[in-house]
Amino acid sequence: MHGLTRNSRDFEELADHLARDRRVIVPEMRGRGLSDYAKDSATYTPLVYVADVQALLAELELGRVIAIGTSMGGLMTMFMAAMAPGQIAGAVLNDIGPQVETAGIERISGYVGQGRSFPTWMHAARALQEIQSDAFPNFTIDNWLEMAKRTMVLGQNGRISFDYDMAIAEPFKDTDNAAPPDLWPAFDALKGAPLLLLRGELSDLLTEETVAEMARRHGDMKSVTVAGVGHAPTLDEPESVAAIDELLARIA
Numbered sequence: 001m002h003g004l005t006r007n008s009r010d011f012e013e014l015a016d017h018l019a020r021d022r023r024v025i026v027p028e029m030r031g032r033g034l035s036d037y038a039k040d041s042a043t044y045t046p047l048v049y050v051a052d053v054q055a056l057l058a059e060l061e062l063g064r065v066i067a068i069g070t071s072m073g074g075l076m077t078m079f080m081a082a083m084a085p086g087q088i089a090g091a092v093l094n095d096i097g098p099q100v101e102t103a104g105i106e107r108i109s110g111y112v113g114q115g116r117s118f119p120t121w122m123h124a125a126r127a128l129q130e131i132q133s134d135a136f137p138n139f140t141i142d143n144w145l146e147m148a149k150r151t152m153v154l155g156q157n158g159r160i161s162f163d164y165d166m167a168i169a170e171p172f173k174d175t176d177n178a179a180p181p182d183l184w185p186a187f188d189a190l191k192g193a194p195l196l197l198l199r200g201e202l203s204d205l206l207t208e209e210t211v212a213e214m215a216r217r218h219g220d221m222k223s224v225t226v227a228g229v230g231h232a233p234t235l236d237e238p239e240s241v242a243a244i245d246e247l248l249a250r251i252a
Contacts, residue, residue, distance in 0.1 A: 001073030113169025135230030
């Protein structure tokens, strides 16, 4: 499950790898990619997304799943565990935990929903580089072009824009001055399910201290630090793929 402004294309390489011997489902949340935009922007919240995913799983007659969630998708994984005990057979949380750092939230809030568009893919790639170079200091221009094509789409007007409804920013920004919710009970609901936590070495959303507390509370969590990246690892790094394979091998 993808992050706030992302879509299923983030998982293309990983999904192809995992699909060799497992059934893989990569949903796009409402307002992203090929999913319809919501009529009411107030429904752009993680709990609504969880309800959407649970409706999809019910339609597919899948009672238990291994969840892989990046950022917002990881929060959704925790909420699923809390709302439907036993549904999560195992989980991968990608650079997210129950303690989300203010600096990272403020950074995301600064760019989400701006509605920018670009005349060429190179312009789009350069714009991403300007926004996220701190998180991916070792990216080449080819990497930025790949990210642009994962996160943006060519519109009928010939312009390239982010592949999500700009209105997803409204509920997100509405929480700017609110006290952060206590997410530890949702995280604790993952106890009993094997857990892998991936953390970007340069992450501004997830600290090493939070990782340590997560490991202490869970009891069956492996953490892997992905070197040289921030929020969030792209899940095609060799250490990420190897760790995910190791987790899946433990789960029948």
